[in-house]
Amino acid sequence: MIHYGKHNVNEDDVAAVCDVLRNENLTQDHKGIEFEAALCQYTGARYCITVNSATSALHIACLALGIGENDTVWTSPNSFVASANCALYSGARVDFVDIHPISRNIDINALNTKLAEAKRSDQLPKAIIVVHFAGNSCEMKELQQLLQPLDIALIEDASHALGGTYLDKPVGNCEFSNFCVFSFHPVKSMTTGEGGALMVNCPDLAKNARLYAKHGITRTVSDYDYFTGQPWEYEQQVLGFNYRLSDIQSALGISQLNRLDSFIAKRRALVARYNQLLADLPLKLPVDNPQTESAWHLYVVELRNHEQRAVYDYMLSKGVQLNVHYIPIHLQPHYRRLGFSPGDFPVAEKYYKMALTLPLYPDLTESQQDFVVATLKEALD
Missing domain, CATH: 3.90.1150.10 (Aspartate Aminotransferase, domain 1)
Structure with a gap:
């Protein structure tokens, strides 16, 4: 059988995973930090939060933006359901903007028309999630110019697009968006088995997103200094989720990113x-x-x-x-x-x-x- 998609794993990938299994902590150790830094270096974004799926990344992006009840999020109907479900998870309503018949991405003319109607009725969305369908970036500069004056957040669902470029820069640099989401599902550009990442340039948004990804918990003694603090102390600041990516998966991601x-x-x-x-x-x-x-x-x-x-x-x-x-x-x-x-x-x-x-x-x-x-x-x- 010739399948429509298939992952590529080589001996370097296997060795990277086995090294963690034999010698490292399996989660919340330095491989996760290393993977996030490598993704920032590759894309040019300032911050990265790796998580267990692109769906989780979309969810914490919505939460970090404060999306909730009485808010509306628009996205493309031509996508996997996660692009819309993430808004529902946050308590918001969802609506869609039709696609362009050639690019199959969100149609900017249709979006402009819908925004004008929503503005007249005072029903503008709080955020728009655009989908880089099949790996081809949406027109991000034009989208930002359209949305920024209306104070509408912009999230890139780039689950298909890691490794692509827009205006000669890597997709994921967040020059024109608040957040960009990647997927590491086995049929995507590269894989961690299951996994995702959230790229962001704003330090406050990055801090909020990371908090939601890790139970909403902060530690009083972040460096685990057993001599000057109490390492068991922690505080739950918000109702967060367990969306962490393991060091096993991060090690695979680092190896895959090299190729x-x-x-x-x-x-x-x-x-x-x-x-x-x-x-x-x-x-x-x-x-x-x-x-x-x-x-x-x-x-x-x-x-x-x-x-x-x-x-x-x-x-x-x-x-x-x-x-x-x-x-x-x-x-x-x-x-x-x-x-x-x-x-x-x-x-x-x-x-x-x-x-x-x-x-x-x-x-x-x-x-x-x-x-x-x-x-x-x-x-x-």
């Missing part, structure tokens, strides 16, 4: 081949944004004249696993119960009905890719 650029280079080379091999098929291919270099987490094509399920089933029968990213969040049963309906965000809904994600990961060989393309041609005949 991140090579992972992204391999993805980009495979994308270039896909673009060439699929050019004559009845498909809508993904389009590059001149402002960005995508991390290419996903390679999604859109069918023109074929039924999605039929193509998916045929490919699977031949040993090629495709996927669909994503069922629009507002069509999920839970969100339907919140009042959303088919037709609310028509661009995302139309895209979903035609989208198929092809296999893409660093270890995908050219011969495997050729087989994927040949099988897809058969499915479309």
